[in-house]
Amino acid sequence: MTDGFPDAETINAFNNAIADEFRANGGKVGGQFADADLLLLTTTGAKSGQQRVSPLAYFNVDGKLIIIGSFAGAPNNPAWVHNLRAKPAAHVEVGTEAYDVTARELPPAERDELFAKVAAAAPGFADYQSKTSRVIPLFELQRN
Template identity: 35%
Template sequence: MTTNDAHVYDSPEGWVADHIQRYVETNGEEGHHWNGVPTLLLTTKGRKSGKLRRTALIYGTSGSSYVVVASKGGDENHPAWYLNLTENPEVAVQVGADDFVAMARTADESEKPELWQMMCQIWPAYEEYQSKTDRPIPLVVLEPVQSEAS
């Protein structure tokens, strides 16, 4: 997935859109760390519209992969970005100044407990979010794709 020449639609949530704008304008100098935690920008392809959609998410790392939480603050429904990547798993990611393509997948049941614990150490509110909903909150693993030029 390339976002260089395509129009990308940022989160409709005002404060998230502001965060994304600062992140992009400063190449991650502002916004990579938000409220004491690391954040990345995730761009997915809309499953219905085909438009590129970008949001900012708290992340952790597991090996060379990045882990994000599809919590939507404990809402009963999955966030749109999660639904998008389940249909189109090739995503664009920006971590600080680094832009790359990744393949997204939902963490399987064998790896989820350890990843969930890691993410709750980074952002303890995830436990509260899970208690507010009956849906199991998915964890998403973003595995960078090596370009042929590497």
């Protein structure tokens, strides 16, 4: 752990376990994420070029599929944010459905408006924002 946050190896092991459970149970997981709307986001590593899978909470806001780069309020963005900024083409699994998407990072005004709606539905994200000086990015995943 660094600065109270787990290292990349710990995060990858955690994410892989959730992804395995998600895929084995038709998009459902137990534990702390039992009631959350989760998707699996597969990005291409900006440096490595390798496929990276990240289980993420998602929200449908105003007809848009939105993911949040909160990283639990860590001082840095999660790796998938860097990957999407470098290459916005990605793949998602939602429930038992899988499809390709193009990620669009929301510009400041749109981000602020949608973040308020996300925080109203899931106050934990407002808590994460209050823990960090960075602006937590939001991305819309547009189906290809």
